[in-house]
Amino acid sequence: xxxxxxxxxxxxxxxxxxxxxxxxxxxxxxxxxxxxxxxxxxxxxxxxxxxxxxxxxxxxxxxxxxxxxxxxxxxxxxxxxxxxxxxxxxxxxxxxxxxxxxxxxxxxxxxxxxxxxxxxxxxxxxxxxxxxxxxxxxxxxxxxxxxxxxxxxxxxxxxxxxxxxxxxxxxxxxxxxxxxxxxxxxxxxxxxxxxxxxxxxxxxxxxxxxxxxxxxxxxxxxxxxxxxxxxxxxxxxxxxxxxxxxxxxxxxxxxxxxxxxxxxxxxxxxxxxxxxxxxxxxxxxxxxxxxxxxxxxxxxxxxxxxxxxxxxxxxxxxxxxxxxxxxxxxxxxxxxxxxxxxxxxxxxxxxxxx
Amino acid sequence: xxxxxxxxxxxxxxxxxxxxxxxxxxxxxxxxxxxxxxxxxxxxxxxxxxxxxxxxxxxxxxxxxxxxxxxxxxxxxxxxxxxxxxxxxxxxxxxxxxxxxxxxxxxxxxxxxxxxxxxxxxxxxxxxxxxxxxxxxxxxxxxxxxxxxxxxxxxxxxxxxxxxxxxxxxxxxxxxxxxxxxxxxxxxxxxxxxxxxxxxxxxxxxxxxxxxxxxx
Ligand code: HEM
Numbered sequence: 395x396x397x398x399x400x401x402x403x404x405x406x407x408x409x410x411x412x413x414x415x416x417x418x419x420x421x422x423x424x425x426x427x428x429x430x431x432x433x434x435x436x437x438x439x440x441x442x443x444x445x446x447x448x449x450x451x452x453x454x455x456x457x458x459x460x461x462x463x464x465x466x467x468x469x470x471x472x473x474x475x476x477x478x479x480x481x482x483x484x485x486x487x488x489x490x491x492x493x494x495x496x497x498x499x500x501x502x503x504x505x506x507x508x509x510x511x512x513x514x515x516x517x518x519x520x521x522x523x524x525x526x527x528x529x530x531x532x533x534x535x536x537x538x539x540x541x542x543x544x545x546x547x548x549x550x551x552x553x554x555x556x557x558x559x560x561x562x563x564x565x566x567x568x569x570x571x572x573x574x575x576x577x578x579x580x581x582x583x584x585x586x587x588x589x590x591x592x593x594x595x596x597x598x599x600x601x602x603x604x605x606x607x608x609x610x611x612x613x614x615x616x617x618x619x620x621x622x623x624x625x626x627x628x629x630x631x632x633x634x635x636x637x638x639x640x641x642x643x644x645x646x647x648x649x650x651x652x653x654x655x656x657x658x659x660x661x662x663x664x665x666x667x668x669x670x671x672x673x674x675x676x677x678x679x680x681x682x683x684x685x686x687x688x689x690x691x692x693x694x695x696x697x698x699x700x701x702x703x704x705x706x707x708x709x710x711x712x713x714x715x716x717x718x719x720x721x722x723x724x725x726x727x728x729x730x731x732x733x734x735x736x737x738x739x740x741x742x743x744x745x746x747x748x
Numbered sequence: 749x750x751x752x753x754x755x756x757x758x759x760x761x762x763x764x765x766x767x768x769x770x771x772x773x774x775x776x777x778x779x780x781x782x783x784x785x786x787x788x789x790x791x792x793x794x795x796x797x798x799x800x801x802x803x804x805x806x807x808x809x810x811x812x813x814x815x816x817x818x819x820x821x822x823x824x825x826x827x828x829x830x831x832x833x834x835x836x837x838x839x840x841x842x843x844x845x846x847x848x849x850x851x852x853x854x855x856x857x858x859x860x861x862x863x864x865x866x867x868x869x870x871x872x873x874x875x876x877x878x879x880x881x882x883x884x885x886x887x888x889x890x891x892x893x894x895x896x897x898x899x900x901x902x903x904x905x906x907x908x909x910x911x912x913x914x915x916x917x918x919x920x921x922x923x924x925x926x927x928x929x930x931x932x933x934x935x936x937x938x939x940x941x942x943x944x945x946x947x948x949x950x951x952x953x954x955x956x957x958x959x960x961x962x963x964x
Contacts, residue, residue: 523951541883583911594872
């Protein structure tokens with residue numbers, strides 16, 4: 395309540411100050427009233443108070459300013475927004491980003507909580523998905539370079555996620571818990587780390603794209619997998635190297651991660667890369683893409699760790715048990731075994747895994 | 749005395765002294781504890797062998813030039829080390845600190861973008877190299893807890909430094925400094941000593957190989 399009162403007082407003060415400032419500065423800044431004031435001043439013997447508004451109505455002048463009336467010095471000529479004093483779209487953006495009322499913060503928080511809740515529920519009801527006994531025979535699933543790239547992305551993603559969520563949720567959720575002083579420290583730390591690690595994330599993501607593209611294109615077997623509910627509720631769902639869920643994650647990570655990277659760079663270099671509208675749009679896309687990617691990653695992390703037995707091993711050691719592969723990626727296993735039978739693959743496999 | 753004053757005063761002196769004293773002690777031990785003379789007749793020059801290994805190991809082994817792993821280690825290794833040394837010795841806040849506490853460095857600090865970029869190179873290298881210790885079966889086998897502590901401490905020192913980049917908070921500055929001091933204390937007793945010992949270990953291996961008429 396106190397903050398709201400404080401906010402409305404501040405807003406009232408601004409709403410009085412801003413027009414007052416423009417009224418005072420108008421003759422100096424614009425050609426609109428200023429020129430006329432000079433003309434009429436020269437024509438009269440007794441100048442009297444200058445006619446700051448000329449013969450035009452307030453509404454007309456504000457209308458001109460909103461549309462970027464020419465001849466205005468601020469922002470300076472040469473900048474992408476020269477000539478525009480008022481940015482009306484900024485109001486819409488401010489509404490969306492108001493920390494207390496923002497739908498992004500509101501739905502974002504509920505969305506992430508809902509996903510977490512569903513995962514807990516699924517774990518309690520279904521438990522970890524297994525694949526029967528281990529066969530004792532192993533097969534290479536991820537090469538060393540794929541494993542390093544994967545964990546590098548994951549590591550930086552978690553860092554970006556934690557710092558980014560602190561920035562997004564800090565004011566409404568963290569500040570009331572830890573107070574202004576600690577919150578300000580947390581936020582400057584989070585922002586600096588977020589800005590520095592952003593380009594590293596973009597670079598690693600590029601590596602992820604290159605290393606995991608093969609096998610992530612859609613195929614007919616995805617439909618069968620979907621019809622079988624992915625095998626999550628019992629039964630066997632056929633899949634190639636990656637199943638439909640994994641493909642969806644890969645493309646979400648690439649597209650949302652790509653959007654995060656591009657919009658992130660725009661916000662890192664706002665003066666060189668963007669107008670205010672582009673920055674506003676970037677900020678919105680950035681927040682939404684982050685929430686989508688974090689939400690999806692919760693499911694991915696669940697399935698990659700406690701959700702499916704034996705999966706994590708593949709991304710750590712590189713090898714999975716053949717029965718794991720038979721249960722989760724039977725088509726891929728068949729292909730690999732065929733290749734191995736046809737000769738050199740087994741040798742190559744053993745060497746690559748080392 | 750506030751905690752920050754303690755960190756900037758007595759604790760800084762204490763940790764820096766431990767670092768200097770024990771690192772010097774280890775180097776002296778390495779250099780002056782004699783080894784038993786090799787008795788076999790030398791088949792080649794130990795000196796040339798040492799020189800070749802000290803310089804040659806800056807590049808991947810020729811037989812591994814086609815190997816992606818060798819390139820990864822080389823590029824990530826340089827990225828981390830060069831990034832770290834640039835930011836350590838040329839970033840404005842460090843130059844200022846070193847000038848105030850240790851020695852009047854004769855060079856000007858690099859611009860801020862250079863600082864950030866070198867930190868990014870350092871982080872990218874350190875993260876990939878450290879993660880490799882977990883997922884490469886061979887490197888995992890030869891990694892000791894000390895290697896992980898050394899990498900982890902270095903990472904956390906760099907991370908807190910990066911978090912303090914806003915230069916707005918005494919707490920963050922103190923956190924970074926405190927961890928630097930912990931790092932300094934850990935340094936002489938750990939694999940971080942390779943900062944100083946690498947020429948000796950390379951030289952020794954190279955000299956032994958040179959003496960036998962082989963290459964290290
Ligand atoms: C702590 C976090 C994470 C854990 C525990 C984890 C775990 C795993 C595991 C075990 C696999 C192997 C799945 C299989 O064998 O099919 C995997 C695959 C994969 N992960 Fe992660 N992961 C994490 C974070 C991430 C992040 C942040 C990204 C991307 C931004 C990512 C992208 C991928 C991709 C692309 C694959 C290959 C399968 C596919 O194309 O969907 N992972 N992950």
